[in-house]
Amino acid sequence: MNKDSYIYPFRKNAKGTNTAEIYAERGDALERYIFDAVVWPYVKEQGEQAFVIDVGAGEGRYSQYFGRNAKSVMALEPDEHRCNKARENTASMAAAVECVQGTVADAQVGNDSADLVVNIHVLQHVHPDDATAILDFAARTVRSGGLFVLAFTKKTPLDEDWNMTWSENGRSHYVEVPEDVFRMVSGAHLPTVLPVRKLHADEILKELEHKGFAIEARQEYAPRFLGEKKKLQGIFFKWLYRNLSSPVFHKLINTVGYPLQEDIVVVARKK
Numbered sequence: 001m002n003k004d005s006y007i008y009p010f011r012k013n014a015k016g017t018n019t020a021e022i023y024a025e026r027g028d029a030l031e032r033y034i035f036d037a038v039v040w041p042y043v044k045e046q047g048e049q050a051f052v053i054d055v056g057a058g059e060g061r062y063s064q065y066f067g068r069n070a071k072s073v074m075a076l077e078p079d080e081h082r083c084n085k086a087r088e089n090t091a092s093m094a095a096a097v098e099c100v101q102g103t104v105a106d107a108q109v110g111n112d113s114a115d116l117v118v119n120i121h122v123l124q125h126v127h128p129d130d131a132t133a134i135l136d137f138a139a140r141t142v143r144s145g146g147l148f149v150l151a152f153t154k155k156t157p158l159d160e161d162w163n164m165t166w167s168e169n170g171r172s173h174y175v176e177v178p179e180d181v182f183r184m185v186s187g188a189h190l191p192t193v194l195p196v197r198k199l200h201a202d203e204i205l206k207e208l209e210h211k212g213f214a215i216e217a218r219q220e221y222a223p224r225f226l227g228e229k230k231k232l233q234g235i236f237f238k239w240l241y242r243n244l245s246s247p248v249f250h251k252l253i254n255t256v257g258y259p260l261q262e263d264i265v266v267v268a269r270k271k
């Protein structure tokens with residue numbers, strides 16, 4: 001990737017999506033709840049001397065979150081604007097923070113040097129070769145006993161078929177392109193088109209195990225609301241999503257087994 005000209009599409013919120021404000025906010029609250037409940041207990045155990053690497057840090061919101069108990073943080077972000085935002089947003093952290101404009105190829109870090117590598121909502125947006133490079137980087141840099149926290153968008157049983165999206169005149173467009181076109185477009189890093197390759201969760205988990213990690217925890221979250229197929233159900237759950245607190249909503253959808261949880265977070269420990 002030519003990081004000097006790389007611009008991540010959609011700058012509307014920190015996560016980088018153009019989702020309507022209310023959903024973005026509620027989505028962030030639900031995600032934060034899940035991370036607090038499922039992921040943080042593992043992270044805390046790495047202690048106050050921990051070295052954290054945040055791959056695809058965006059504006060640094062998860063560098064702040066995962067680095068709050070750590071000694072030092074390296075935030076890797078190829079988009080210059082977002083990297084500068086990450087510098088601003090992490091300036092007052094207790095940990096020593098270094099924001100590097102670039103990808104894993106630009107990180108000057110030794111093997112087995114990190115206690116924690118995090119990669120939050122990056123994998124589905126990048127060229128498949130870049131995704132492999134990120135997983136290889138985690139396998140190389142996380143020390144034995146250290147953790148890799150990976151969150152991504154996964155395929156769901158009722159998925160609609162699209163893997164590219166962009167906005168035009170205030171409208172969002174979603175199209176499905178074949179694998180070879182996906183590779184071309186995601187490799188071209190167009191500033192206006194966001195590739196979204198929904199990944200098979202089990203394949204990624206298997207790959208992590210193959211690369212020397214043991215899966216300690218996994219949690220699906222982020223409900224997608226059903227469209228035409230089950231419209232009433234979708235409207236009902238959307239209403240609940242907007243009106244209930246994140247813990248209550250999460251408990252409810254787990255209890256009824258709401259079928260479309262499209263994001264997943266995985267805590268993997270290096271053997």
Ligand SMILES: C[S@@+](CC[C@H](N)C(=O)[O-])C[C@H]1O[C@@H](n2cnc3c(N)ncnc32)[C@H](O)[C@@H]1O
Pocket residue numbers: 001007008014015016017055056057058059060061062076077078079082102103104119120121122125126130
């Ligand atoms: C959806 S945003 C997530 C940002 C951040 N992790 C968060 O959750 O707030 C995806 C980020 O990945 C970055 N990115 C794109 N390609 C990348 C690559 N090959 N390596 C690392 N980061 C990349 C983008 O610039 C963007 O900031």
